[in-house]
Amino acid sequence: MHATSDRTTTIDVNSQIKEQPTCVILFAKYPARDKAKTRLQPALGVDGAALMARQLLLHSVEQAVASDFAIELCVSPAPTDPCWQALDLPESLQWSAQAEGDLGRRMLIASQNALEKYQKVVLIGTDCPSLTAERIQTAVQQLDEDNAVMIPATDGGYVLLGFNQVDESLFSNISWSTSSVAKVTKQRIAALGWTLALLPALHDIDEPEDLKHLPSDWRNMLNKI
Numbered sequence: 001m002h003a004t005s006d007r008t009t010t011i012d013v014n015s016q017i018k019e020q021p022t023c024v025i026l027f028a029k030y031p032a033r034d035k036a037k038t039r040l041q042p043a044l045g046v047d048g049a050a051l052m053a054r055q056l057l058l059h060s061v062e063q064a065v066a067s068d069f070a071i072e073l074c075v076s077p078a079p080t081d082p083c084w085q086a087l088d089l090p091e092s093l094q095w096s097a098q099a100e101g102d103l104g105r106r107m108l109i110a111s112q113n114a115l116e117k118y119q120k121v122v123l124i125g126t127d128c129p130s131l132t133a134e135r136i137q138t139a140v141q142q143l144d145e146d147n148a149v150m151i152p153a154t155d156g157g158y159v160l161l162g163f164n165q166v167d168e169s170l171f172s173n174i175s176w177s178t179s180s181v182a183k184v185t186k187q188r189i190a191a192l193g194w195t196l197a198l199l200p201a202l203h204d205i206d207e208p209e210d211l212k213h214l215p216s217d218w219r220n221m222l223n224k225i
Contacts, residue, residue, distance in 0.1 A: 021119035022069040022140050025110050027098065028057055028126050029076050030083045043208035044222065053126075055218065056205065058087070060126040065090050066133035069140065070118065074098050074110045104171030111166040122149075122162035127204040129215055131159055139199060147194035150182065152201040157181040159202045167192055 029036065034046050036053030044052060064071045072094040077083065079095035099109040107123055114121045120143045124131060135151065142149040143164050151160040156179030161170075169188045174181060189196045203213035211222070 022122065022143075023072055023114045023118040023120070024064050024067060024069045024122045024124060024136060024140075025072045025074050025114060026060055026064050026124050026126065027074050027103075027107070027110075028060070030081070031057055032083070037206075039207055040205075040211070043211060048222065052205070052222075054087075055221070056129065057126045059129055060124065060131065061089055061093070063131060063133045064124065064136065065092060067136040067140075068133075069122075069136070070094065072096055072110070072114065074106070103176045104174055108166065108168060108171040111163075115166055120162060120164050121166070122160060124160050125204075127206060128153070128159045128202050129205060129218060130202040130213070135199070135202075136160070139197075142197035142199070145195075146197040147192075148189050149197040149199065150186070151199045152182045153204045154201050155179060155204055155206065156183065157204065158185065159204065160199075161185065163194075 031037075031050055031053035033050045037044075037049040037056075040049040040052055061071075061073070071092065073079075073089070074096045075084065076098045078097040096110065096113070098106045100106075111121050111123065120140060122136065122139060124136070131151070139149045139151060139160055139162050143162055147165065148161070148163040150158050150162075153159045157177070158181060163170075167188075169192065170185060174184055186196060186198075203210060205211065205214065211219075214222070
């Protein structure tokens with residue numbers, strides 16, 4: 001009976017992948033007090049920064065799920081850590097632990113693993129309240145015509161990066177969290193001879209001056225802190 005059950009599960013998983021060729025990988029860290037969004041603490045305080053990190057994470061998960069693709073939450077600490085239970089996240093999420101190493105290596109390993117099962121992979125984070133399900137869907141659609149798609153961030157990084165193949169050069173020897181990330185990544189994509197669809201830039205929320213880009217209802221939440 002166990003063999004039959006295992007075989008049935010395998011068929012179901014393969015069927016789901018075939019029907020859903022796209023995986024959106026959401027990179028997230030648990031919004032722990034005094035460890036999350038620390039650059040916002042001068043404006044929001046310790047508790048306010050943690051609350052903002054939590055709100056950004058929940059929003060990002062909500063929009064990713066609403067995009068109606070397979071969603072993998074790639075997290076630190078690992079999915080087995082009890083902290084994640086407190087967030088009551090959707091059961092439809094797939095979970096994975098972030099690999100060791102810098103952000104580039106973590107994204108590379110997650111992308112390589114996903115492309116073994118999916119035709120398209122889209123990487124997003126939890127810093128952008130303007131990244132909606134519709135914008136994710138638009139990015140995925142671009143991969144029908146182009147090898148890669150990017151939504152730049154106004155600070156020089158990127159909010160979303162998607163592709164239908166991956167190369168280590170996209171993630172190696174890059175100074176993460178600097179204004180050169182998107183520029184260098186675009187140069188690497190061009191060097192590979194890939195086509196790139198560039199979508200309109202969006203604002204990340206990292207520094208106190210970024211708070212003016214929050215949606216109005218989020219600003220109302222801040223006023224209650």
